[in-house]
Each structure stands twice: as structure tokens, then as C-alpha cells.
Amino acid sequence: MRKTSAALASLSLAVIALTGCTTAPTFDGEACDRAASSSGIDDAVTVTGDFGVAPDVELFSPLHVEKTSYTDLSTGEGTPLTSPQQLTVLDIALYDGSTGEQVVQTEFDGDMARLSNIASWTQQIPGIGEVLECATPGTRMVAAIAPADFGEAALSGFQLDEDTTVVAVIDVLDTQLARATGQQQFNNANDLPTVVRAPDGRPGIIVPDGAAPTEQVEQVLIKGDGEAIEKDTIAWVNFTAVGWDSKTVSSTSWDSNPVSNLAQTAPTVADAVVGETVGSQLLVVVPAADDGEAMTYVVDILGTSPAAAQ
Numbered sequence: 173m174r175k176t177s178a179a180l181a182s183l184s185l186a187v188i189a190l191t192g193c194t195t196a197p198t199f200d201g202e203a204c205d206r207a208a209s210s211s212g213i214d215d216a217v218t219v220t221g222d223f224g225v226a227p228d229v230e231l232f233s234p235l236h237v238e239k240t241s242y243t244d245l246s247t248g249e250g251t252p253l254t255s256p257q258q259l260t261v262l263d264i265a266l267y268d269g270s271t272g273e274q275v276v277q278t279e280f281d282g283d284m285a286r287l288s289n290i291a292s293w294t295q296q297i298p299g300i301g302e303v304l305e306c307a308t309p310g311t312r313m314v315a316a317i318a319p320a321d322f323g324e325a326a327l328s329g330f331q332l333d334e335d336t337t338v339v340a341v342i343d344v345l346d347t348q349l350a351r352a353t354g355q356q357q358f359n360n361a362n363d364l365p366t367v368v369r370a371p372d373g374r375p376g377i378i379v380p381d382g383a384a385p386t387e388q389v390e391q392v393l394i395k396g397d398g399e400a401i402e403k404d405t406i407a408w409v410n411f412t413a414v415g416w417d418s419k420t421v422s423s424t425s426w427d428s429n430p431v432s433n434l435a436q437t438a439p440t441v442a443d444a445v446v447g448e449t450v451g452s453q454l455l456v457v458v459p460a461a462d463d464g465e466a467m468t469y470v471v472d473i474l475g476t477s478p479a480a481a482q
Contacts, residue, residue, distance in 0.1 A: 204252050206244070206306040213316045214243045219341055223312050226280040227265055227341045235269035236337045240321045242303040248310015248344065255350035255372065256291040256301060257429050259408055259475060262344060266330070269316065269337035275330050284346055285480040287408075289429060298323045303342070311344045348408060348430070348475030352453035354396035359455075365414070365468045367393060367455060374426045375453070375470040377414040384416040384466030389457040390444045396451020396473060403446055408432050408474045411441070416457075416466035430474050441469045450475055 216235050221227040223246055253260060261284050265277035279286070290301045299321025303313060317338045319327065327334055351373025364385075368376045401407045409431060412424040425431045435442035441456045448454060456469040 204254055204306040206247075206252070206308075213237075213241050213314060213339075214245075216316070217314050217339055219245055219312075219314050223310065223343055224263070224280065224282055224345060226263075226277060227312075229265065229267055229272075229274070229339070229341060231267060231269065231272035231339060233268075233270060233272040235272075235316065235339065236335070237269075237316045237318050240299045240302055240316065240318045242313050242315035244307075245312045245314060246310065248308045250309040251347045251349055252306045252308050253290060253304050253344070253347055254306065256294070257289055257426075258350040259287045259289050259348040259430055259477075260304075260344060261286055261346040262288060262293075262304075262342060264343075265341045267339040267341075268332060269339050270333070275332070275338070280343075282345070285478045287477055291429065296323070296329075297321075297326050300340070303340070304344075307342075307344045307347075309344055309346050313340075313342050313344075315340045315342065349396075349398075349451060349472075350474070351410070352394040352396060352451055352472040352474075354394045354449075354451040354453075357392050357395050359391045359393065362389075364389060364391070364457060365455065367453075367470055373410075373472065375412055375472075377412060377421075377468055377470055379414060379416055379419045379468060384459060385457050386459050388440055388444075388459060389455075391455040392448065392452055393455050393470070394451070394453035396449045396453075398450025398452075398473075399476065400447060400449050401445050401473065401476070405446075406432050406477050406479060407434075407445055407450075408477065409434055409445065410472045410474060411438075412470050413438070414468045416460070416468060418465060422467065432477070434471070438467075438469060441471060445471060445473060448473060 216232045218230040263278045263280045266275040293300045303315040322338045363382045366378045410425045413422045444456045452473050454471045458467045460466045
């Protein structure tokens with residue numbers, strides 16, 4: 173059994189690297205069809221053990237594929253993975269298709285604070301997005317990742333030959349929302365900004381020409397049916413902030429990844445999230461202060477997570 177320290181470090185980084193802009197495949201969440209593309213992989217690999225527990229894997233090696241394929245060994249229910257930036261909790265075990273030996277695996281300890289997303293994984297293993305698209309919590313899959321899709325850098329990092337097929341067993345423990353999902357609410361505009369949404373849920377904010385409010389204004393635009401956010405809850409959100417006078421985007425998380433530190437960057441907006449539910453979208457107008465302009469925030473509440481183990 174081969175586990176290099178470099179490989180372990182690389183796999184750990186995929187779990188925590190949730191900042192900065194990432195490159196990942198484009199998903200079509202409106203046409204989510206989890207159709208297996210096994211190409212016989214289920215006949216070449218035997219996986220035993222319970223979901224969420226480190227698997228026992230036997231390969232009929234040497235195994236080589238020119239095209240990445242996968243099959244689901246068990247299928248769960250819940251929110252599917254429809255966006256590269258969507259937060260998820262995964263456990264992954266990788267095997268050398270040439271020898272059948274395990275290369276590395278994640279913890280398989282049930283820790284739901286180990287959030288990652290497809291974008292962070294594809295930075296290291298480019299082809300992994302293809303096998304994760306539309307997967308739901310509770311799904312265990314086995315995939316044969318072709319050398320071209322695993323990537324030259326990853327093969328080198330794991331000290332594998334350039335023509336090695338890598339077999340992956342992946343458990344999807346949890347997923348968060350990719351966008352606000354709930355009932356749209358009626359609000360009296362009252363000379364407030366209006367919000368339009370792209371197909372992927374990304375909001376566009378249209379600020380009126382009148383004067384900004386002098387007190388903070390809060391409206392629920394979409395009412396989700398998830399858990400209510402409490403004061404000490406770690407809430408993950410996507411947000412966009414637009415200046416009232418400049419009418420330009422000053423900051424947004426939609427270009428990178430969801431955030432849980434809204435209290436540090438916009439404390440009064442974070443206060444407005446408390447009491448609202450996962451799946452909701454909020455409009456918050458913060459009045460001007462310290463010679464700055466008033467700001468309009470649109471916040472999608474995507475999910476929560478437990479505190480990371482110390």
C-alpha cells in the first residue's frame with residue numbers, strides 16, 4: 173500500500189482550498205441526469221464495505237481506459253451537485269489501475285466540516301468533475317479516470333506513470349445548495365433596488381436613481397424551507413454587493429466560492445441573515461457611513477456546517 177506524503181498533502185489541500193477563483197467544468201443544472209457511463213468498470217472493480225466507511229477494493233489489474241467512466245454503487249437523495257462551486261463533503265480513495273494498490277484516501281471519519289467543492293478538486297484532478305456531476309448525498313460511485321483526465325501534474329504528484337488509469341471510490345456525504353431555492357415573496361418596491369437572476373441563480377441588481385435609505389432595509393426575496401440560521405450557526409452564503417451611487421459591483425462571492433465570514437465583511441448584513449432559513453434570498457440595503465456610499469446586498473443562504481474539529 174503506497175501513500176506518499178506529497179499525495180496526502182495534496183488531497184488535504186483540496187478539502188480546505190475554498191478561496192480564490194477556480195477553473196472547473198460548466199454544469200447544466202437544469203438538465204441533471206445522473207446516467208452511469210460504466211463501460212464495464214463495475215465488472216473490473218469490486219468494492220465492499222458500508223457507505224461512509226473506508227472501502228475494501230479489489231481490481232482486476234492491470235486496468236487501463238482511454239475514456240473516463242463511472243458507475244454508482246449506491247444512490248442517495250437530496251440536493252444534486254449542479255455547480256463547480258457548490259459546497260460538498262466527499263470521501264475519496266484512489267487506486268493505481270496498473271497494480272491495484274491504494275494510492276491515498278481521505279479520512280472516512282464522517283466529519284461534516286470537511287467542506288470542499290468540485291472546483292477545488294478539479295484544480296488537482298481535472299477529470300473528477302465529470303463523475304461528480306448530478307451526484308446526490310448518499311451516493312457511492314466507482315470511477316476509472318483516464319490518464320489524460322487525471323492530469324500529468326496529479327500523476328506526477330502521486331508518483332504514477334503517465335499512462336496510469338486511476339480508480340476512484342467516492343462517497344458523497346453531503347451537499348449544500350448552489351443557489352436560493354424556495355418560494356418567491358411579494359415585496360413592495362418602495363424605491364428599492366430590484367433583482368434579476370441568471371439561469372444559474374446569480375443575481376443582477378438594478379439600483380434606482382433616487383436617494384438611498386437612511387436606515388437599513390431588509391427584505392426576503394425568496395423564502396427557503398431549510399433550517400433557520402441561529403446566532404452561532406456557521407452559515408454559508410453567496411452574496412453580491414452593489415454601490416448605490418456608483419451602481420457597480422463592489423464585491424461578490426459568485427466569482428469564487430461561497431463564504432462563511434459575512435460577519436467580518438458586512439456585520440449588519442450577517443445580522444439580517446440570523447433567523448432566516450437555508451434556501452432563502454435576502455435583499456439588504458445598508459445606509460452610507462464614513463463618507464462611503466450606501467450598499468445593496470443580495471444574499472443567498474446555501475447551507476450550514478459544524479465547526480471544524482480542533
